Amino acid sequence: xxxxxxxxxxxxxxxxxxxxxxxxxxxxxxxxxxxxxxxxxxxxxxxxxxxxxxxxxxxxxxxxxxxx
Amino acid sequence: xxxxxxxxxxxxxxxxxxxxxxxxxxxxxxxxxxxxxxxxxxxxxxxxxxxxxxxxxxxxxxxxxxxxxxxxxxxxxxxxxxxxxxxxxxxxxxxxxxxxxxxxxxxxxxxxxxxxxxxxxxxxxxxxxxxxxxxxxxxxxxxxxxxxxxxxxxxxxxxxxxxxxxxxxxxxxxxxxxxxxxxxxxxxxxxxxxxxxxxxxxxxxxxxxxxxxxxxxxxxxxxxxxxxxxxxxxxxxxxxxxxxxxxxxxxxxxxxxxxx
Numbered sequence: 001x002x003x004x005x006x007x008x009x010x011x012x013x014x015x016x017x018x019x020x021x022x023x024x025x026x027x028x029x030x031x032x033x034x035x036x037x038x039x040x041x042x043x044x045x046x047x048x049x050x051x052x053x054x055x056x057x058x059x060x061x062x063x064x065x066x067x068x
Numbered sequence: 069x070x071x072x073x074x075x076x077x078x079x080x081x082x083x084x085x086x087x088x089x090x091x092x093x094x095x096x097x098x099x100x101x102x103x104x105x106x107x108x109x110x111x112x113x114x115x116x117x118x119x120x121x122x123x124x125x126x127x128x129x130x131x132x133x134x135x136x137x138x139x140x141x142x143x144x145x146x147x148x149x150x151x152x153x154x155x156x157x158x159x160x161x162x163x164x165x166x167x168x169x170x171x172x173x174x175x176x177x178x179x180x181x182x183x184x185x186x187x188x189x190x191x192x193x194x195x196x197x198x199x200x201x202x203x204x205x206x207x208x209x210x211x212x213x214x215x216x217x218x219x220x221x222x223x224x225x226x227x228x229x230x231x232x233x234x235x236x237x238x239x240x241x242x243x244x245x246x247x248x249x250x251x252x253x254x255x256x257x258x259x260x261x262x263x264x265x266x267x268x269x270x271x272x273x274x275x276x277x278x279x280x281x282x283x284x285x286x287x288x289x290x291x292x293x294x295x296x297x298x299x300x301x302x303x304x305x306x307x308x309x310x311x312x313x314x315x316x317x318x319x320x321x322x323x324x325x326x327x328x
Contacts, residue, residue, distance in 0.1 A: 013138075013307075016259055017193065019137060020259070022140055022155075022157070022313070023137070023157060023158050024313075025313030025314050025316065026155040027154055027155065027175075027178075027182055029076070029156060
C-alpha cells in the first residue's frame with residue numbers, strides 16, 4: 001500500500017455512505033420476489049429519515065425540511 | 069430444513085476464481101452460482117427473518133438493516149478485492165436459485181455490459197466540505213450612522229456570497245480534475261448535514277470510477293488537491309475503494325441520485 005492509499009483507506013464506513021451506495025446504487029434486477037422499485041424507494045427514503053436522529057438532530061426539524 | 073430465500077450480492081463472470089468468501093448476512097455461506105456465462109454471488113437466508121415481509125416491516129429499522137447492508141457490502145468488497153463484480157442493490161431477494169437464474173438470464177446483456185464497463189476498475193468517493201470557520205465580518209466598528217452601517221453590512225454580505233460562490237466553483241474544479249484522472253465520474257446530491265452528522269455544508273459528493281492501475285495516481289492527485297483546498301478553507305475527504313455501486317449502467321441508479 002502506498003502512503004496515499006493508507007491515508008485514505010476505508011476504516012470506518014459511515015452508515016450514510018453505506019446506505020447511499022448499497023440502497024441508492026447498484027444494479028436493480030427485478031425478480032419475482034424482489035420488492036418493486038417503488039418499494040425500494042420507500043426503503044431508501046424511510047431510512048434517510050430514520051438515520052437522522054441517530055446523529056442527534058431533532059427529528060421534527062428533519063421531517064419539517066422534508067415536507068417543505 | 070427450514071424454508072430459505074436466496075440473497076444475491078453481485079454478479080461476476082462465470083469461471084473466475086472467486087471463492088473463500090467470508091460469512092455473509094446472518095453468518096450464512098456465500099458462493100458463486102453459475103448462470104451460463106455469468107455467476108451470481110449468492111447465499112441462502114432463512115425466509116423467516118429475511119423475506120419480503122421482513123423487508124417491508126424493517127425497511128426503516130436501522131438496527132435490522134445496518135448489519136444486512138454491512139455484510140452485503142463486505143461480501144462485495146471481498147469480491148472486488150479479487151476481481152470484477154457488478155454490485156446489486158438491496159433488497160436483492162429471490163424465491164430460489166431457479167428464479168434467480170431466470171432473472172440473471174433475462175438481464176444477461178445488461179449485466180455483460182455492466183461488467184465490461186467496470187472491468188479492472190474500482191470506485192472512490194471524494195467529498196468536499198466548506199470549513200465552518202468562515203470568518204464573520206467584524207461588526208463594523210466605526211459605523212456612525214445607520215446608513216453607513218447598512219452600506220457596510222451589505223458590502224460584507226456580498227463579499228461573503230462571493231466567497232461562497234468561489235468555493236463552490238473550486239469544488240466543481242476539484243470534481244473535474246479528479247474526473248480527468250478517472251474512467252468515469254459522477255456528481256451525486258450532497259448528503260444532508262442531518263444524515264452525515266457533519267455541520268459543514270457539503271459542496272461536492274463525487275464518485276469516481278478509477279482503473280486499478282491508476283489508483284495510486286488518483287490518490288496522489290487527491291492528496292495534492294486536499295492540501296491545496298485546505299488553504300482555501302475546504303475540507304476534502306476521500307473514501308474507498310468501493311465496489312462500483314455508482315457505475316452500474318442502470319438508468320434507475322442515475323435517477324435515484326435526485327431523490328433526497
